Amino acid sequence: MADILWSAAEAAKATDGTPFGDWECRGISIDSRNIEKGDLFIAIKGPSFDGHKFVRTALKAGASAAIVSQIPQDCREDENLLLVKDTTKALEDLGHASRARTKAKIVAVTGSVGKTGVKEALASTLSNQGKTHATIGNLNNHFGLPLTLARMPRDCEFAVLELGMNHAGELTELSNMAKPHVAVITTIAPAHLEHFNSVGDIADAKCEIFAGLEVAGTAILNADNEFYARMKNSAVTQGVKNITTFGQENGDFTALSSTPNENGRGTEIEADLKGQKLAYRIAHNGSHWITNSLAILACIDAIGGDLEQAGRDLGELGQLKGRGAEHCVDLSTGSIRVIDESYNANDASMRAALEVLSHQKGRKIAVLGDMLELGPDEVMTHRHLQDAVDEIDLVFTCGPLMKNLHDALPAPKRGAHASNAEELAPLVVQTVQAGDVISIKSSRGSRTDLVLDALLALQPNGT
Structure with missing residues (x-):
């Protein structure tokens, strides 16, 4: 059974609330549909929903108590509640x-590309060196971060927190809440450009992660990125004393050599880690994962972890759903391999996924959905992907933005185009054949995970 997170008295003191009942919780939820026994349900009130309507549902589902700003009509005052002025606060x-x-x-952890993958891999690696708590999924905003912190076990030794943003100013608030000992920016690339005038402005916004950095904390920066000098200057201006760098070409943590495994699954790396040589293997493909691994090792070193242990554990990392996880699907005539990159996308991550696909053996098929939030250049960004699919045999696309790529492709490369992923899925299914390697990539809003589901359904008896 999970340890006790909060008692009624502790929660009341933290929130300046009035407790009803003497209770303890072992988890926290803001969604009544996902209640587990012993959870504390927080009735968040938003512009289009009110969690107070679901307090009774949450208590019946096993919640130990609920935080409310008013007593719901279908609840009694003697039930386990915590009355506060504002549930979001x-x-x-x-x-x-x-x-x-x-x-x-x-x-x-933040960055335009790779932050969730680095967070997941870092948390997994650190878990072998001590009790580790981490952001679940992409709970990285003004709701997700406090929820992640509030769920943090009392006795954990490490916590890996993903911080996301769409606008300038957001990361300052999140960093001041997280108060990290280590803050890493994976890279800077065009993303969320509809809210920024330039990629340089994105770099400035990402550097807000240093706002809450502990006095003796460490900033970790990608020395290969074109905005490295700008990020370093921002860190120094914010009073950061310790800066560690990583990169395949430059940095304190840098790759000396990298060789794909013979079976095509993962990469063998020899690295220089601030003068210490380390040979290790990563279980993922692609140049971006070499960079990610260096960032991970830099983080582990900064918090006093064991680099050699981390190097061994990187080779044992499991597949990350939506970020390069591979599936082998058996057909009556053989099998196909599906690379799931459907979690999210911008120009940099899309090109990285296509590079990985280009090195696979077999007929190479890309299934691409719209990249969202790219700003005024979104049409040209999609069209210019034409040069990234030179080594790809067939390209299936969906969405109004990817229609620009479809129209720019030579006829032999055109698989099919559809207005959405649901309509594209059967077109992909009827085309694939034994020996194919299919990579699926888009922003989450484009829902290309529906194409993944359709391909996995080809497996006899399901997978």
């Missing part, structure tokens, strides 16, 4: 209180 208060009481080393 109460969630933030719990996050702040959890951060204040923990002795864990905190790593905050």
Whole structure:
């Protein structure tokens, strides 16, 4: 059974609330549909929903208590409740209180590309060196971060927190809440450009992650990125004393050599880690994962972890759903391989996925959906992917933006185009054949995971 996270008295003190009943919780949820026994349900009130309508549902589902700003009509005052002025602020208060009481080393991760993959891989690697808590999925915003902090076990030794943003100013607030000991920016690339005037402005916004960095904390930067000098200057201006760099060409943590495994699964790397030579294997393909691994090792070194242990564990990383996970699907005539990159996309990550596909053996098929939030150049960004599919045999596309790529492709490369992923899925299914390698990539809003589901359904008896 999970350890106790909060008692009624502790939660009341943290939120300046009035408790009803004497209760303890072992988890926290803001969604009544996902309640587990022993959870504390927080009735968030938003512009289009009100969690107070679901308090009774949450309690019946096993919640130990609920935080409310008013007693719901279908609840009694003697039930396990915590009455506060504002439930959203109460969630933030719990996050702040959890951060204040923990002795864990905190790593905050952001970046235009790779932040979720680095977060997942870093958390997995650190879990072999101590009890580790991490952001679940992409709970990286003004709701997700305090929820992640509030869920942090009292006795964890490490926490890996993903911080995301769409606008300038957002990361400052999140960083001040997280108060990380280590803050890493994976890379800077065009993303969320509809809210920024330039990629340089994105770099400035990402550097807000240093706002809450602990006094003796470490900033970790990608020395290969074109905005490295700008990021370093921002870190120094914000008072950061310790800066560590990584990159395949430059940095304190850099790759000396890299060789794809003979079976095409993963890469063998020899690296220079601040003068220490380390040979290790990563279980993922693609040049971007070499860079990611160096960032991970830099983080582990910065919090005093064991680099040799981390190097061994990187080779054992499991597949990351939506970020390069591979599936082998048996057909009556053989099998196909499906690379799931459907979690999210911008120009840099799309090109990285296509590069990985280009090195595969067999007929190479790309299934691409719209990349969203790219700003005024979104049409040309999609069309210019034409040069990234030179080594791809067939390209299937969906969405109004990817129609620009479809129209720019030579006829032999055109698989098919559809207005959405649901319509594209059967067109892909009827085309694939034994020996094919299919890579699926888009922004989450384009829902190309539906194409993945359709391909996995080809497996006899399902997978």
